[in-house]
Amino acid sequence: MNSSQLAERQSSEKLQRENNRAIQVEGLTKTFHDQERGLVTAVDQISFHCDYGEVVGLLGPNGAGKTTTLRMLSTVLAPTRGSAFIAGKSVENDPLEVRKNIGYLSANTNLYLRLTPRETLKYFGSLHGLKGEQLDQKIAELLSVFQMEDFADVRCEKLSTGMRQKVSIARTVVHDPPVLILDEPTLGLDILVASTMMKFIEQFKERGKCILFSTHIMGEVEKLCDRIAVIHRGQLLALDSLQGLRDQTQEQYLEDIFFSLIQDEVKDGSR
Amino acid sequence: MNVPLVKCMEPETSSLNLGVYRWLSLHYLIEVALISALKELFIIYMRELRLLLRDHHTLIYSCAIPLFLYPVILFVVFQAMSLVKGWQESEVSDVAIVGSVEIDTLEKILFDEPSILQIYLEEDGALGRARSRLSEGDLDAIVELTGGEKEGEPIMVWLTFNSAYDASVSAKSRMEKVIEKFQTRLFELQAIRLGKQEVLDLALQVEEKDISSNIERSNLILSQILPLLLMVILVMGAFYPALDLAAGERERQTLETSLIAPVSRWKLVSGKYLAVVSFAWVAFILNLASMTFSLKHILVQIDVQAFSISFSSLWVILLGGMFLAGMISAILLVIAFTARSFKEGQSMMTPVYAVLILPISVTLSPQLELSAFWACVPVVNAALVFREVLQESYNWPLIVLTLITSIIYTAIAITFASWFISRESFLFGEGQSSWFSFLRRRAES
Ligand SMILES: Nc1ncnc2c1ncn2[C@@H]1O[C@H](COP(=O)(O)OP(=O)(O)OP(=O)(O)O)[C@@H](O)[C@H]1O
Numbered sequence A: 001m002n003s004s005q006l007a008e009r010q011s012s013e014k015l016q017r018e019n020n021r022a023i024q025v026e027g028l029t030k031t032f033h034d035q036e037r038g039l040v041t042a043v044d045q046i047s048f049h050c051d052y053g054e055v056v057g058l059l060g061p062n063g064a065g066k067t068t069t070l071r072m073l074s075t076v077l078a079p080t081r082g083s084a085f086i087a088g089k090s091v092e093n094d095p096l097e098v099r100k101n102i103g104y105l106s107a108n109t110n111l112y113l114r115l116t117p118r119e120t121l122k123y124f125g126s127l128h129g130l131k132g133e134q135l136d137q138k139i140a141e142l143l144s145v146f147q148m149e150d151f152a153d154v155r156c157e158k159l160s161t162g163m164r165q166k167v168s169i170a171r172t173v174v175h176d177p178p179v180l181i182l183d184e185p186t187l188g189l190d191i192l193v194a195s196t197m198m199k200f201i202e203q204f205k206e207r208g209k210c211i212l213f214s215t216h217i218m219g220e221v222e223k224l225c226d227r228i229a230v231i232h233r234g235q236l237l238a239l240d241s242l243q244g245l246r247d248q249t250q251e252q253y254l255e256d257i258f259f260s261l262i263q264d265e266v267k268d269g270s271r
Numbered sequence B: 001m002n003v004p005l006v007k008c009m010e011p012e013t014s015s016l017n018l019g020v021y022r023w024l025s026l027h028y029l030i031e032v033a034l035i036s037a038l039k040e041l042f043i044i045y046m047r048e049l050r051l052l053l054r055d056h057h058t059l060i061y062s063c064a065i066p067l068f069l070y071p072v073i074l075f076v077v078f079q080a081m082s083l084v085k086g087w088q089e090s091e092v093s094d095v096a097i098v099g100s101v102e103i104d105t106l107e108k109i110l111f112d113e114p115s116i117l118q119i120y121l122e123e124d125g126a127l128g129r130a131r132s133r134l135s136e137g138d139l140d141a142i143v144e145l146t147g148g149e150k151e152g153e154p155i156m157v158w159l160t161f162n163s164a165y166d167a168s169v170s171a172k173s174r175m176e177k178v179i180e181k182f183q184t185r186l187f188e189l190q191a192i193r194l195g196k197q198e199v200l201d202l203a204l205q206v207e208e209k210d211i212s213s214n215i216e217r218s219n220l221i222l223s224q225i226l227p228l229l230l231m232v233i234l235v236m237g238a239f240y241p242a243l244d245l246a247a248g249e250r251e252r253q254t255l256e257t258s259l260i261a262p263v264s265r266w267k268l269v270s271g272k273y274l275a276v277v278s279f280a281w282v283a284f285i286l287n288l289a290s291m292t293f294s295l296k297h298i299l300v301q302i303d304v305q306a307f308s309i310s311f312s313s314l315w316v317i318l319l320g321g322m323f324l325a326g327m328i329s330a331i332l333l334v335i336a337f338t339a340r341s342f343k344e345g346q347s348m349m350t351p352v353y354a355v356l357i358l359p360i361s362v363t364l365s366p367q368l369e370l371s372a373f374w375a376c377v378p379v380v381n382a383a384l385v386f387r388e389v390l391q392e393s394y395n396w397p398l399i400v401l402t403l404i405t406s407i408i409y410t411a412i413a414i415t416f417a418s419w420f421i422s423r424e425s426f427l428f429g430e431g432q433s434s435w436f437s438f439l440r441r442r443a444e445s
């Protein structure tokens, strides 16, 4: 076996491994042309990966580029440079397959307010290929898991924020996707609904799924995440387990770790 | 003995298998590619329909207004007319009477009619002057008596009126009653004089003459204004759904929700398009039904000259309407996508109306005929087909050409809209350095 064959085999093995990853991001970059600010680099050459059975938290101050990153992963936005694969499917070349394999939730994915929760689930379920009894069963299951039976046939415009969020999360998992991408899923929720949400994420993880979610709440990250990504000004500052980050920064609490990472960056920037 | 038989069978079975495979793979292709695509399209379409049906604006503009427009208009017209009729009844009709045959009998009858002011004309040339006064509306009717000089010769009654004036029309109906009485009276007199029954039908002949030329013109205008009105309704019926499904979606922040569904963007846009077409068409049909009903029932009741539009080939009219609905919906959807919010879309309503109604009203000109050239001009072609169809002249090659070009334009519009909603500036509502933002700024100011 000569060296080129060896390199080829190695690279194909690498590809194989990467294909088995839930999320594989390589040099992902997004720039915007803004009328006031000129060229804005919202996400700057980010690379990371997430595996199945793993919860990864995305932390970062406002405007760090979290939403933009997750939008690119959900195929809503096209990357300027770099690549991203979800369940082995390219975000750029195979967006339809990517959408089939993810559940995406963000502040900008509002519900159709004129539909009822049941109709919403039916719509997304049937677009994902569920039909007949299978679909009805799935809907019934989700309605009971999220305790939505009482308002299953009330139009979403009449529901409270928490109720709507429950409908939204049910909508993202109606097709039982292997990967969940959630942008601030607990935004505006009381602690009861928020903890239901967290419990659900945990259960999802136990079933071997991959969850990538962004948040501003340190407690959620500490409790739930296997690994934590900190991003600031579009750049990935760290991605490690809580213990790993503690070792790296010599801080105990996540809040302090966060400050320490970001202040380092600020100092770097001012130098 | 079986061996040759089997050998003989073999190629046949394999070719059969091949055929089955081919059929199966074709079947598979159809099943997977076409049916599943249609299914997805249908799911999206039904969802959009449901959203629209639960929106008050859409229901008002696409269903209620088209349905009640004509009854309301005609009710107003009806009220106005009965008011006018009341005035007319209290007004005296000026009727000129020319000739001297049996004038005494007529005079006696007219004596009992206070609503008719009769003017007797005797001098030469008076008839000519009376005619010109009639055409100007100064005089309401002319009654001319001739014949009856010899025994057995019938008496002719010439009743001339001008249907351009309502006063003249009512003078005519008053005179008709008088002439009827006149006729009966003459019969009686003749019967007494001759003692015979046979000559009676010879006694009087009545000729009516309308000197108005306006009647045709007004009918012609009406037969072109009504289709125009129908088209205006169609634009109105399509605009709100288009706005709701495009700009409204952005405003309600459900655009990303739609985009993350596992379907391609052209299906998303096509689903919206079909929903808009459906509403435009419903508006059109309701309006057509309302128009037909109103013209047939209400106008007949109030005894008005009915407009001469033939509704005999209804299905062709529906087809023509569908042409127009298809084209207009595509254009409106594209325009609605460029609006950032519902409000902005509404402010675009007026220019859009102007832009769309202009080519449609071009079809009012009778010189403009459907030709190969016009069949390739969007909207105008559909409007012309619609007009031709209403006039029951079918130029099938050109209709087919219009259909083909309309489908092409619609496909272009959908492709454009699919591309447009993929643009970042569309997602975030900030179109820059494009003519859209220019137009938008103009619309805002
Ligand atoms: N459409 C856009 N046009 C121009 N700039 C944009 C656009 N979208 C995002 N940005 C910029 O990109 C950067 C990252 O934004 P992003 O929304 O990803 O931040 P975030 O981490 O989600 O913040 P938050 O915590 O406030 O949600 C910001 O500077 C933002 O102004």
Ligand SMILES: [Mg+2]
Binding pocket: A066, A067, A068, A183
């Ligand atoms: Mg965000």
